[in-house]
Amino acid sequence: MAGKFMITGFVMVCIVVIGISIVEMFVPVSINSSLKTDCRNALIRMEANGGMTQDIENTLEKQLQEKKLTDVVISGTYNAKYGEEINLEVSASYTWEPVFLFFKGSDVLSIEYNRTSISRMVIN
Amino acid sequence: MNNKGSAVISIIIASAFIVFLILPVFAFVMEKQITNTKISSVKECMDITNRAVYTALKKDSLCKSEVELSINNGKEQFAALLKKNMNLDDGFMPKGVCPAAGKVEILKFDIYREDDSTIYISSQIRIPLKPSLYLGELCVLDKDGLVHIIVEALSSMPVDN
Numbered sequence: 001m002a003g004k005f006m007i008t009g010f011v012m013v014c015i016v017v018i019g020i021s022i023v024e025m026f027v028p029v030s031i032n033s034s035l036k037t038d039c040r041n042a043l044i045r046m047e048a049n050g051g052m053t054q055d056i057e058n059t060l061e062k063q064l065q066e067k068k069l070t071d072v073v074i075s076g077t078y079n080a081k082y083g084e085e086i087n088l089e090v091s092a093s094y095t096w097e098p099v100f101l102f103f104k105g106s107d108v109l110s111i112e113y114n115r116t117s118i119s120r121m122v123i124n
Numbered sequence: 125m126n127n128k129g130s131a132v133i134s135i136i137i138a139s140a141f142i143v144f145l146i147l148p149v150f151a152f153v154m155e156k157q158i159t160n161t162k163i164s165s166v167k168e169c170m171d172i173t174n175r176a177v178y179t180a181l182k183k184d185s186l187c188k189s190e191v192e193l194s195i196n197n198g199k200e201q202f203a204a205l206l207k208k209n210m211n212l213d214d215g216f217m218p219k220g221v222c223p224a225a226g227k228v229e230i231l232k233f234d235i236y237r238e239d240d241s242t243i244y245i246s247s248q249i250r251i252p253l254k255p256s257l258y259l260g261e262l263c264v265l266d267k268d269g270l271v272h273i274i275v276e277a278l279s280s281m282p283v284d285n
Contacts, residue, residue: 003131011138018150025154029161036168043172083179112221115169116208118176118201 024098031067031094032111038063039113042076043088047120051086052076060090069094069111080119089114155257162223163275166251169209170277174245176205178281181235181243199233202247206230225270226252232276241282248276 042060046052057074064072069092077086090113097107180198206212211222218224232248252270266272 004134007131007134007138011141014142015146018146022150022154026157029157033161033164036165040168040172044175047175114211115172116176116205117172118179118205120178 021098027098028094028096028109028111031069034067035064035069035090035092035111036113039088039090039115043086043115043117046076046086046088047117050082050119051078051080052088064090064092077119082119084119085116086119087114087116151257155255158256159253159273162253163273165223166210166249166275167277169206170247170249170275171279173202173205173209174247174277174279175281177202177235177245178243198235199230202233203230206249223253224251225254226268228252231274242280243282245279245281246276248274250274 038060042056045056049056052074057076060074061072071091071093073091074089076088077084080086092111094109094111095107096109177198180201206228207214207216210224210228211218211220212224212228213219216228217226218228229250230247231250232246234246236244236246238244250272251274252266252268252272255269255271
C-alpha cells in the first residue's frame, strides 16, 4: 500500500515538475511578445507623428523597463514626411532565471525588434 | 514476494504512463505553442506592412466599395516592406533571424471599404516553418521537411488619417 502511494506521489511530482518547466520555458516567449506589442504601439504612434519623438521614446523605454528588461536601446527615424519610410529598432536584454529548470541556470537573452513602416504625417 | 512483484508492475505502469501519455501531451502543447508564437510574429509583421500601404491609396478615388491604388502600386509596396520586416531577401528567402524556414509566397492582397470611415487591408501569405518537435508527424511535409502554413492578416485604419 505504501509503495503504491510512493509511486502515485512520484508520478504526480513528475507531472507537476514537467508542467511548471514548460510554463517557465515560455516566460521569455511571453516577454518577447509583450515587447513586440509595446514596440508595435510605438511604431503606430510614429506613423501618425511622422517619426520618433522624445515622448514616444520615453514611454517605450519605461514600458520595457517595467518588464524587467535591461540594456534597452531604442533608435528610430526622426522627422519623416508623408510617404517616407520610418524604422524602429529596439534591443534589450532579459535575464531568465528558471526555478525548475535547475540544470539551465540563469541566462541573459537578447531580444530585438526591427520594423519598417511608412509615415502618415501630413505636413502643411 | 507477491508484494515486490506488484511494486515492480506499478513502477512499469507509472513509467509507461509518463513516457507514453504525459510527455507526448506536453510535447504536443509545446509544439502548438511554438507554432502559434511563430505565426503571431508573422501576423504582427503583416499587420505593420498592411498599414504601411495606406500611402499607396489614390485619395481621390476612395469610393464605396473598391479603393484604387496609386501608381506606386500597393502590392509592390507591400512586398517591399514585407521583405524588410520579415528579413527576407529579394527572392523572398529568409536571411538572418526570420520565422520562415524557406521561400515566403504572397497569395492574396486586397484593399476594400465597407463603410465611409474605415479602410480594410487584407493579405495572405504562405510561410514554410520548420517543425520543432512532432509537428512533422501531424502535418504534411514537403521534400525539404517543412510545414507550409497559410497566414492571413486583416488590418483596418481610418480614411481621414
